[in-house]
Amino acid sequence: QKEVEQNSGPLSVPEGAIASLNCTYSDRVSQSFFWYRQYSGKSPELIMSIYSNGDKEDGRFTAQLNKASQYVSLLIRDSQPSDSATYLCAVNAGQNFVFGPGTRLSVLP
Amino acid sequence: GAVVSQHPSRVICKSGTSVKIECRSLDFQATTMFWYRQFPKKSLMLMATSNEGSKATYEQGVEKDKFLINHASLTLSTLTVTSAHPEDSSFYICSAPVGGNYNEQFFGPGTRLTVL
Numbered sequence: 609q610k611e612v613e614q615n616s617g618p619l620s621v622p623e624g625a626i627a628s629l630n631c632t633y634s635d636r637v638s639q640s641f642f643w644y645r646q647y648s649g650k651s652p653e654l655i656m657s658i659y660s661n662g663d664k665e666d667g668r669f670t671a672q673l674n675k676a677s678q679y680v681s682l683l684i685r686d687s688q689p690s691d692s693a694t695y696l697c698a699v700n701a702g703q704n705f706v707f708g709p710g711t712r713l714s715v716l717p
Numbered sequence: 718g719a720v721v722s723q724h725p726s727r728v729i730c731k732s733g734t735s736v737k738i739e740c741r742s743l744d745f746q747a748t749t750m751f752w753y754r755q756f757p758k759k760s761l762m763l764m765a766t767s768n769e770g771s772k773a774t775y776e777q778g779v780e781k782d783k784f785l786i787n788h789a790s791l792t793l794s795t796l797t798v799t800s801a802h803p804e805d806s807s808f809y810i811c812s813a814p815v816g817g818n819y820n821e822q823f824f825g826p827g828t829r830l831t832v833l
Binding site: 640649650651652653657659696700702703704705706707708709710 | 825826
């Protein structure tokens with residue numbers, strides 16, 4: 609069974625700090641990885657996708673992938689209170705996605 | 718960007734009734750759509766894959782006779798929760814891949830179902 613694991617949190621960081629979110633996955637043949645942000649009562653919205661080992665940066669967000677360790681992370685620089693949400697790690701399992709349980713991030717003003 | 722809509726956004730019903738939820742791709746065609754369910758403080762769990770013109774594929778543990786899926790056109794999939802019970806109360810979300818690219822999926826805004 610394909611599994612995606614995340615620390616449930618909550619992860620609390622002060623405004624302006626770097627938030628680091630981690631995710632591990634069990635299916636070694638997975639090729640596509642995604643980070644979604646979900647506000648309470650809302651649908652997930654895509655933040656980043658990453659397909660190759662290494663880092664991928666987009667604005668304040670950096671995704672890091674290490675396929676050998678089956679590990680993907682998301683760094684949020686200069687965290688803002690508006691970044692407070694649940695962050696879902698997702699792995700493409702063929703056609704559909706397998707989601708992790710999500711990490712709740714709280715950015716304190 | 719591509720847009721997926723859901724209707725209704727929120728529904729409250731009595732136990733034993735049936736509820737239909739629509740998922741539409743507004744500016745693209747989707748031969749496949751996915752239905753997820755999310756319980757409070759839990760992650761999204763795939764319920765079924767909706768296939769245009771053929772039967773849906775259900776995940777293990779999801780009752781196909783209770784959660785009826787119809788993908789009648791290239792832009793519409795419906796999920797009907799039959800004989801709903803309070804334990805079916807959840808957030809139901811659909812997604813659709815754009816242009817057959819399963820790495821590029823857009824999620825609908827979700828439907829909050831409350832069964833009394």
